Amino acid sequence: MSAKQRRNKNKKKKPMLFxxxxxxxxxxxxxxxxxxxxxxxxxxxxxxxISLYFSPIIILSGYVVVIYSILKRDHKLEDSSPKTSS
Known part of the structure; x- marks a missing residue:
């Protein structure tokens, strides 16, 4: 077994963040x-x-959705990750 195969075998797959x-x-x-x-x-x-009332509300809601999508975590990924005891 080559060194590259051993390194790949030892690596743990990290779950995707998104x-x-x-x-x-x-x-x-x-x-x-x-x-x-x-x-x-x-x-x-x-x-x-439209430019005074509706558009700013649509833009602000878009920014809220973007922030929410970045901060949202999947609970299944948190449960499957190994816990470290300190």
Whole structure:
């Protein structure tokens, strides 16, 4: 057995930090931000109802979804990880 095979055998697989749900939520948040800025640009009025009220709410909700998707943890991954005793 070569040294490379022994090294690969000894390595433990680390679980991914993001699950597919995290990536979907991240994409949804980015999409909301883009839609908000696009709606603000399309109306092209300073005091328009869309650019003054709706677009900032859509953009803010997009940022909230992005932050949530980054901070969300999968409880299954936490249960399967080995605990270290101190």
């Amino acid at each position: 699950t597919p749900l995290n990536y979907k939520l991240l994409g949804l948040g980015v999409l909301l931000v883009v839609i908000g800025f696009t709606a603000m640009r399309l109306e092209n009025e300073v005091y328009g109802i």
